[in-house]
Amino acid sequence: MKKNVKTDGFRLIIADLLFALFLFLYLFYVINMRVIYHGGGAITSGPAFFQGMETFNKFAFSPGGLVRFASSFLAQFFYLNWLGSLIIALLGFVMCRQLLYVIRKTNSGFNFLRFTAPVVLLCLYLRYTFFFNEQLAIVLTLLLICIYLRFSDVVGVRKVLLVVFFCIAAYWLCQGGGIIFALVAGIYELLIRKSWRDSAVLLLTGLLLPYVLSCVILNQNILIAYSGLLGFTPNIQVFEPRPLTLIPLYILFVLPVALIFTGFLRGAFRKTATGFAGSMRLKVAGFVVGNLIVICTTAGLCLGYHDKIMQAVFRTDYYAAEKKWEQLIDYVNEYVGSPGRNFLGYNANNYVITSANLALCNLNRMGYDLFLYPQNPRTLFLSMKARFAYSRRADIYMDMGLLNMAEHQLLEALEVVGERPAIYQRLVLIYMAKDNLPNAVIYLKRLKKLFFYNEWASHYLKKIETDPTLSNLGDIRYLRGMMLDDSASKAYASFFLERNPALSEEMIIELLKKRSGNRMAFEYLLSFYMLMNNLQKFVDTFDEYIGNFNYKVLPPLWQQAIVTYYSNRADRDKKIKKYPISQEQFIFYQNYMTIFSKYNKREPAVWELAKDFGKTYYFYCMYGFSGAK
Secondary structure: OHHHHHHHHHHHHHHHHHHHHHHHHHHHHHHOHHHHHHOOOOOOOOOOOOOOOHHHHHHOOOOOHHHHHHHHHHHHHHHOHHHHHHHHHHHHHHHHHHHHHHHHHHOOOOHHHHHHHHHHHHHHHHOOOOOHHHHHHHHHHHHHHHHHHHHOOOOHHHHHHHHHHHHHHHHHHHOHHHHHHHHHHHHHHHHOOOOHHHHHHHHHHHHHHHHHHHHHHOOOOHHHHHHOOOOOOOOOOOOOOHHHHHHHHHHHHHHHHHHHHHHHHHHHOOOOOOOHHHHHHHHHHHHHHHHHHHHHHHHHHHHHOOOHHHHHHHHHHHHHHOOOHHHHHHHHHHHHOOOOOOOOOOHHHHHHHHHHHHHHHHOOOHHHHHHHOOOOOHHHHOOOOOHHHHHHHHHHHHHHOOHHHHHHHHHHHHHHHOOOHHHHHHHHHHHHHOOOHHHHHHHHHHHHOOHHHHHHHHHHHHHHHHOOOOOOOHHHHHHHHHOOOOHHHHHHHHHOOOOOOHHHHHHHHHHHHHOOOOHHHHHHHHHHHHHOOOHHHHHHHHHHHHHHOOOOOOOHHHHHHHHHHHOOOOOHHHHHOOOOOOHHHHHHHHHHHHHHHHHOOHHHHHHHHHHHHOOOHHHHHHHOOOOOO
């Protein structure tokens, strides 16, 4: 009998380890915990662990503070994808063992339900959320429940003292998790041990303690006092509507109570065993069916619950911030080419295409590949109201030289999403370019307290100390060469950019007037006019500024715009000769019009034209969207 128990225990722990390994590999290769750490502009109040006593003093002396401190400390290691994946996989394994202990103590059976914990963790990251505080609170709450179940056989005064001690410890450590502890332990005492007194003491202590400790003594809000670290009033908000995102978390809160009820009902209706052989067959069948349920559920979640839109937002934001342009384009090509991808009505898709456009500009491919992706006038400057738009707009303005505009967007991002190293880094570069060294030093000192950014901050602090002019720093020289001296007078416009992309046009025109050799501003302005189908302004801008650049070959999309503009003009042949248009583009245009003339209507011609001309400006000009994907 002991041998069978040992064999069962060994089999169960191997299964738990295998699931933890799967969780690690999926998080590492598919989710990428580094992009979760980066935040995608969609997670607010994310991880920022500052060395020294600052973080400890901020959290340690309030209910749930130690869990928040531990969360902040561990979350910084999500900076390394493998380490972040390992931490979550270990949490999943520990929670598996904890739920298995609860299942055994309550005699509820259904050992496969222990996998609910790692599945919930997987669900949270499939939706690209960061409820890490809540995850640690659940782990600690389950640990306290297991310890209580192990040592709560005492009676009398010792039992009362034990109950009060555990309730206080659970609430101080886990805040709202203390209420879950009291509820689970109270129901266990009532249904399994048949002790009304102990159940009443647990439930009353668990309900009154938050009010007395948090509301009366610490003067906290009653909602936060009872629901802190439960996900109902989290410090972290996500882009997606909350109910769908948090359903897995709530399932984990309810599960221990459900296990206790299952154990109670099983004990109430248990019948005499039918014999050892039948019992063994039942065990094997239960083991197989339970594992099949876990495997099918996990596979279904990975396929159907994984938020591919938010994955794209997070990944493109990370690649753009790290200037990994080739990787960004490779990813967007895969994303846009996915079957069934619908780009209508999704702001997040605009965000992805905006990042792709920025990458194309940095790779000198904007005049070649712009219409490989679904474009609209909002995708250039991300002219929309969404909190994850601030940082991306800031990158565009910063690279163009509109530093005041970029600064405003970054300060908005800092206000909305909280302290982010990437935001601090960009603000530091802007302040150094503007010779605002006091502000730059403030943010550099903040960055120096972050473990993985200490070296970067120390480098620039040393440069400021040795050469306050920063004339030897290439990135600062570039920004100073692009920036407007009087751009502050236009900073107000950034308040309205989400509603009026034309204001961005005004900024760029002013930028080109002062810095006529600004290639990025020039290409963005031409692209904007193409997306707006304003070919008159396209040609006027092209004629005025093209002489400041040395394009060996005129990009084909620009050639197509020029051919389209002059196609219906009487002096077409005379005017167009001054442009270096290739013969191939004339033939291309003639073939396009031949197919269109065959149908003589826009709608019937769209499918045939999209096959060969979907990525051209000819197609976009006529239909207002790209037919390449």
